[in-house]
């Protein structure tokens with residue numbers, strides 16, 4: 349059984365989401381998925397367990413939903429990374445941003461808004477990465493001249509949130525930036 | 536209680552998907568001889584799970600309207616009744632809604648933003664004696680009570696999610712697990 353990420357992008361139309369899910373479900377079982385309209389275009393990403401090869405799954409989907417661009421990525425195949433000294437010495441690899449993190453991380457919701465048409469997104473994510481944050485969910489929207497970013501981020505417990513906010517404020521003149529704690533309370 | 540499928544006490548906590556989590560629980564006779572044992576188990580289970588602030592009988596396999604909570608020490612707590620165990624609780628007044636993120640030991644791995652009243656009045660009875668009780672809760676204690684009463688009504692926080700962007704995967708070991 350293979351595990352694949354299926355991405356579907358194209359012009360939105362009535363019933364398009366139903367067509368996509370029907371076609372994908374015909375090839376395998378859908379797990380995590382997200383769908384949104386980006387600037388009016390349908391974008392879907394679905395994690396699919398399938399007994400088919402990725403190539404066959406992709407061909408089936410391209411035939412099943414001809415108006416939409418389909419790409420299939422094999423998630424089970426390990427990414428090709430150059431060997432590191434640490435790896436060759438048998439040391440455990442440090443987790444990347446997509447890895448499961450330890451319990452010593454704090455969840456925050458980051459919201460940012462300001463003028464559109466700037467490099468605010470790359471500046472923000474760059475500063476987050478420098479501070480050791482991982483982004484677990486992110487959405488940006490543009491409405492007229494307004495740019496809005498909402499993200500769920502995880503900070504290392506020892507991270508200095510205040511200095512991160514100061515660095516962001518300095519780099520993003522004219523933007524309102526807010527971090528609020530977003531660790532769920534268990535009930 | 537062994538011959539009643541609604542009252543089958545289990546070790547551990549029932550996790551979704553499970554029929555007990557989507558079935559309204561039955562009113563409990565507070566004087567039932569089994570109630571003290573269920574209450575002990577309920578409070579013990581809540582205490583045994585780090586970060587757990589409340590628990591209901593259905594989450595332990597018992598389809599009775601019985602809940603416990605203790606929000607002592609939580610940073611969002613204002614009103615605090617300490618450890619409370621209530622049978623047949625009902626919200627009789629609710630006001631001032633607010634949105635915050637919740638997790639649940641029965642829904643490991645997910646959390647969501649949920650709107651809840653921040654001021655509530657609750658009526659119920661004390662397990663054992665059946666003595667009527669009325670109490671007021673606000674802020675985090677009010678949220679926790681509503682979360683537990685939802686369990687008794689067969690609802691999860693997922694049933695009250697505000698929108699598609701309000702559900703979050705929780706990856707940290709100590710949270711909502």
Ligand SMILES: [Zn+2]
Nearest residue numbers: 535639640641
């Ligand atoms: Zn719960």
